[in-house]
Amino acid sequence: MLNAKNVTKKFKQKLVLDDISLEFKKSKTTGLLGNNGAGKTTLLKIIFQEYRCDSGEILFEGKKMTRVDYQKMFFFTENTELPKNMSVEEYLEYILNLNSLKLKNSTAIEKYKWVFNFEKFRKSKIEKLSDGEKKMLSLFVLFNLSPELICFDEPTANLDFKNKDIMIRAIKYLKDLGKTIVIITHLISEVEKLLDEVIVFRDKKIIFQNSLEKIDNLQKTYEDLVRQTDEEFLKERFG
Incomplete structure (x- = not known):
């Protein structure tokens, strides 16, 4: 579905x-793993055109993204x-309008009340929501839009435990709908069962790519890759 x-x-x-x-394969869930600063979030921001790349290109559905x-x-x-100053209703209506949808015609309000x-x-003003409630609101907006790549x-x-469970169930639900999903995470054990593909970043490069079914122990594989970097870092500075 998408190629960098x-x-x-x-x-x-x-x-x-x-x-x-x-490559992010259609209807597959890909995990992007790596230490802070490895470049994972920067890549996503390039895909969503918050940043411009200095060279290279992004293809979406086989065509160069403009x-x-x-x-x-x-x-x-x-x-x-x-x-912060919008109400939840104003914000949802605004997002739906941007995508040529109407709040009054939405069937998602009742269907996805288990999310939010x-x-x-x-x-309620958004500034009055807790951090967890804001995250659930964003998830609810996502369900209202139903995009193909998430x-x-x-x-x-x-x-918290409750909202974490909702988030994992929601991603599983989206996966079952055939959505193409990319997950950046340090909490591997929480999402491992959702993944089809794994890509590991280190020092601004991709150092590992494989399907999950070919990895015996994802946590150990990841830790071994990261530990090598840590040992090199410590040896370089402390001998």
Whole structure:
């Protein structure tokens, strides 16, 4: 569904992504793993055109991307920047209008109330919601839009047990619907069973790609790859 080809990105003189090529396969769930600063989130921001790459290209459905089709793509960020002074109802109506949808015609309000209780919070200002409630609101918006490609950046981080369970069930539900899903996470054990493909970033490059069914122990495989970096880092500085 989406390909990155030879993507390189620098911020001033600092290299952030070094000749990255990968594929997100249609109706598959791909995990992007790696330490902070490895380039995972930067790649997603390039895909969603928050950043421009210095070289390379992004292809969506076989064609070079010139703009983001938000009816087909959704970026669920770790710290979603929601408009604080809007009510929940105003925000949902605004997002639906941007995608040529109407709140009054939405059948998702009742269908997906297990994700977020819209009726309870519809008049609430977003700034009054807890961090967990804001994340559930973003998930609820996602269900209303029903895009084909969904990219999650740390979806289960900073959630209590109940909302974490809802998030994992929601991703499983989207996977069963045949959505193409990308997950950036450090909490591998929480999402491992959802993954079909695994890509590991290290030092601005991709160092490992494989299907989950070919990996005996994902946590150990990942830790071994990261530990090598840590040992090199410590040896370089402390001998």
